[in-house]
Amino acid sequence: MFRRVLVANRGEIACRIAATLREMDIAPVMVCSEADRGARHTRVGAETLEIGPAEPRASYLNIEALVSAAQRSRADAVHPGYGFLAESAAFAEAVETAGLAFIGPTPEQIRAMGDKRAARALAEKANVPVVPGAEGVDAAALLKAARRIGYPVMVKAALGGGGKGMSVVHDEAALREAVESATRLAASAFGDGAVYLEKRIERARHIEVQVMGDGNGKAIHLFERECSLQRRHQKVIEECPSSAVDDILRDRLTHSAIALAEAVRYRGAGTLEFLLAEDGAFYFLEMNTRLQVEHPVTELVTGLDLVRLQVEIAATGKLPLRQSEVQRLAHAVEARVYAEDAARGFLPQAGVARRVRWPRAPFVRVDAGVDSGDPVPVHYDPILAKVIASGHDRALALTRLAAALDETLVHGVITNLPFLKALVRARAVEEGGFDTEWIEREFLAGFTAVAASPAPELALVAATLADSLGGAAAVGATGATAPSSIPDAFTALGRWRLPGLE
């Protein structure tokens, strides 16, 4: 087994990986950029190495700096987390060339699955259905393909994942703009400007299957995850199992997933994303060759630690358990807490998470990347934490998640917590009747209207009183002070400073 593992990531996922490493008696080696000095993830490892300036390309995307840090810290393996270099074949290759283990798939597998065209070809060969689509860098050819496939079409970076920079277009003019934008984002984020487009399946659900492969042609699945609750193609609430998947469909989905994973002799944790059409047909979208953001719902449902499985597979080349040992023991739902203003177009927010209180309750798990006083830098993904609740059925898990979100407090940066709280209580969510566009089509306008309604009088009274009674300054040693421009109406009145108020 490894003795030291470098965690090539930041935020909540770096903290979560370090937790399992510590439990396994493996020393976690953390890395940080200049902007992340003192961040929560730098406080959870055996040591932390600074790897470069704030810009991701100079630090968390800097292969040379990361490999050098791994060597300097005498790590014997590297865990990439998700995002950043998690799906970079070049990084996996550099890590292995340096004589370290890469806790993930082989560079060839990352390359094959990261290339949507190759992934689709592999899926078709394994008899897994795919969505009609086309790929390339040539805008004219893409326009022609879109005409053949029929609008609307989806456009995204060929090497991307997670929906960043993805858009739906309904006509050629919009397609031109989307192709240009996707090309630029792809070039800056992945160093390859290739764009991928595909037919849009109306009212589809996003269902994915978690697999683990031994790298020698044997794979198991850990059931599906339902990830249809998305805004702008970004998942916000995920769950396991899916209320849209019955046992027969689950068998077909997991069978397809294993067929593809075994066909490429997949190594480690991977996720096969499918679109589920209203008629029950499903189409392979892509394979994410890494740990997913939403992996905790699978962990709470199966009782299996996916990071531990990843580490064990990387260290031994064997699957630590058989398919028959993987069981569904519960229902779990996750909400992603983002620093973004859901009422104003989900604008990302940066600043300082002045006061943070994560929920604590039975059946509630929090994977957090920030505590009170931690900065939320502008340079990185705005995810702050994930709140996950489980129960013996879906209704109970949702009830617990709603209660946990009510108890969550993040002050200092605007978050999507009000949005999440409203979302988990929406009837369509309770009933499981939604698709990937339901939030934007049926939920968002109502939420925005409620969010724009005036704050109750008592909220204004509280803000005013806190300034005069010192309630707002009670944040503690965080340095928050009221600006002098605010008239302090009450100190002047003297009698407000009564014994017992202080």
Added chain:
Amino acid sequence: MRSEWRDGERVRSVEMTPLGIDRYRATVDGVAIEVTARKLPDGRLEIADERGVHVAEVTAEGVRRFVRLGTLEFVLDAESGGRRRAQTRSAGGLEAPMPGVVTRVMVAKGEVVKMGQPLVMLEAMKMEHVIRAPRDGRVASIAARAGEMVGGGTALVELEPDVTPAG
């Protein structure tokens, strides 16, 4: 003595008058209510009105107040005259809506632009944001340079009415 708070699109006014120990008359937007309020040992505020007792938690961040009332969250910004003027000026939508990096400047000084035309592209937290012309006009000045880091609220482009005679 009044304090003013920006609540979304509105500016709300609050006037507090002490009536006795822990008792106040709060006049919010001209409507008076009587409340009893005290600071709890943990710093939170207990506020009672005729409908019941509420616990509020307020966190200051610059001019911004994060207010938790029960399980509801509100964000209020302290208003001052200067800030209100700044808000009015920003109604054109040509400021960076968030801190970020300018990735592209798509117009030049003096250029005539149509409403909706992309002017500047920003990238922050892996999101792209296009700033478009809010109305027809002419680019009077550009304060944005590609590759430059800008703060939220920074004016990036100034538009003036296009006075070129038609035809």
